[in-house]
Amino acid sequence: MSETMAGGCQCGRIRYAVQVDDQDAYLCHCRMCQRATGGFAAALKQVRRSGLHWEREPERYRSSPIAVRGFCAACGTPLTYEGDGSDGMDLTVGSFDDPSRFRPVDHSGVESRNEAWMELHGLPEYRTDDNPNITAKWIAACGKLPD
Template structure:
């Protein structure tokens, strides 16, 4: 079923509405995505370019001779990956207002996958509000914890 979903960058300067037709997403582990995000992988939702409406277009960087990446120059949030000659594009799952709507269905770029980062279920977990130093910083600056 088609559903309109909103998203955007961390500072709110770049916002979009995308029509999504399912809950399928994927994790990319390629070295280019690792370098572009500073992470070990990135979660993407593939959509038709025609199904994305931008309130403000992101800046785009030609990250290779065959692809470009959309981002907000103000806060640095990675927003897209796309081949200019394709009718599809990827939106970063984390940039959606409701990223929990999606589920990973496959891995891509597995030649660069870091297996030790995939199953972290046995690691100790900490909530933001359990760290008094972080809580104090947020409370002193804005009077509340972030969403």
């Protein structure tokens, strides 16, 4: 079942709409994805380039001899992994307006996987509004907590 989903960067300067055919996503643990996102892995959703419409094109950085990565130059949000010569490309799951739609189905680049970050169930959990210092800063800055 295909549906149009929207997303974009943190500051809202770059927005997209894309046709999504399923809920499958994946985690890439390669060192390039770790460095490009600053995380232990990149959560990615593969889409067809032909099904993607940018309201404003992201800036792009040639991150390797085989690919470019799209990002917002204003806020730094990583948005894409675009392999050369492919009809598909990957969008970062976190850039979707509703990332909860996706489920990881596999791992890529496992030679660089950090096992300490793989089993996260059972760790203590805290909501943003449970932290009085952060809550006070958000209320003072904009009168409410972030979405």
